[in-house]
Amino acid sequence: MTDAIETVFETVATTAADVRGALAERRAYADAENPSGEQQLAADVYADELLEERLLALDGVGSYASEERDGVVEADDAGQYHVACDPLDGSSNLQSNNGMGTIVGVFDESLPAPGSALVASGFVLYGPITTMLVARGGTVTEYLLDGEERSVLTEDVAIPDDPVVYGFGGRIPDWTDQFRSYVDDIEADRLKLRYGGAMVADVNQVITYGGIFGYPMLEERPEGKLRLQFEGHPIAHVIETAGGASSNGTQSLLDCDPDGLHERTPVFVGSESLVDRLESALS
Ligand code: FBP
Numbered sequence: 001m002t003d004a005i006e007t008v009f010e011t012v013a014t015t016a017a018d019v020r021g022a023l024a025e026r027r028a029y030a031d032a033e034n035p036s037g038e039q040q041l042a043a044d045v046y047a048d049e050l051l052e053e054r055l056l057a058l059d060g061v062g063s064y065a066s067e068e069r070d071g072v073v074e075a076d077d078a079g080q081y082h083v084a085c086d087p088l089d090g091s092s093n094l095q096s097n098n099g100m101g102t103i104v105g106v107f108d109e110s111l112p113a114p115g116s117a118l119v120a121s122g123f124v125l126y127g128p129i130t131t132m133l134v135a136r137g138g139t140v141t142e143y144l145l146d147g148e149e150r151s152v153l154t155e156d157v158a159i160p161d162d163p164v165v166y167g168f169g170g171r172i173p174d175w176t177d178q179f180r181s182y183v184d185d186i187e188a189d190r191l192k193l194r195y196g197g198a199m200v201a202d203v204n205q206v207i208t209y210g211g212i213f214g215y216p217m218l219e220e221r222p223e224g225k226l227r228l229q230f231e232g233h234p235i236a237h238v239i240e241t242a243g244g245a246s247s248n249g250t251q252s253l254l255d256c257d258p259d260g261l262h263e264r265t266p267v268f269v270g271s272e273s274l275v276d277r278l279e280s281a282l283s
Pocket residue numbers: 038067086088089090091092169170197198199200215225
């Protein structure tokens with residue numbers, strides 16, 4: 001892969017150390033909302049500012065966008081790649097000291113970009129240890145991040161075929177009848193419920209054990225909660241590169257092209273068998 005992409009993930013890895021180190025002092029809510037109308041934590045703003053400054057300074061990066069800011073920020077100099085971030089995914093978990101993450105998508109088209117323009121993707125998981133998964137060139141690599149150090153933990157990460165865990169967001173009474181019957185169906189397969197309120201942490205369980213994660217369409221909110229460009233696209237790219245599948249309920253998230261930068265979408269990612277059953281159940 002080109003050095004420019006390697007440099008993006010080197011920068012994300014070193015920035016993750018600074019983000020993790022800053023969390024304890026930034027648990028309070030800032031007096032601002034993000035473009036999706038959600039309250040911002042001081043940690044959201046801090047992570048976003050660090051990533052914007054450091055990624056835009058890279059030669060290969062032409063622009064930066066994130067869930068935390070309205071528009072796309074252009075670099076001073078043109079660059080081949082355009083980076084979309086969720087700087088602190090699951091930040092509502094900070095007050096309860098549960099897992100959170102940073103999600104990164106690298107596109108070779110200007111933002112908002114179609115899923116087909118993703119050339120690399122990845123996420124950092126702030127768990128008991130800090131890890132980073134990177135999908136590029138048809139393979140997923142898991143790294144251990146320890147301060148400024150980055151070492152390979154697992155090469156060619158592959159999602160297990162036999163599903164074990166499942167987790168879906170939203171309130172059950174708000175689910176559609178079709179989706180609820182799908183969940184009843186897979187619960188009969190004796191899967192274990194794992195839902196922790198941070199997509200990156202829940203998705204990492206799915207990649208590790210096999211299963212499915214989703215934030216579904218809701219009766220009153222058919223588009224669901226998660227953002228296509230900042231969450232759906234990069235996580236789908238990681239999962240599909242690891243041999244899994246993704247869907248918005250009818251097609252791969254990588255075949256979905258956002259009209260707007262902050263467009264929301266139902267998100268389902270995981271073992272191919274469970275995603276296929278979902279699309280059948282919703283058809
Ligand atoms: P952000 O924190 O980046 O806005 O991410 C949204 C998110 O926290 C996901 O990480 C998670 O899957 C979902 O929302 C949890 O939603 P809810 O609190 O409704 O269960």
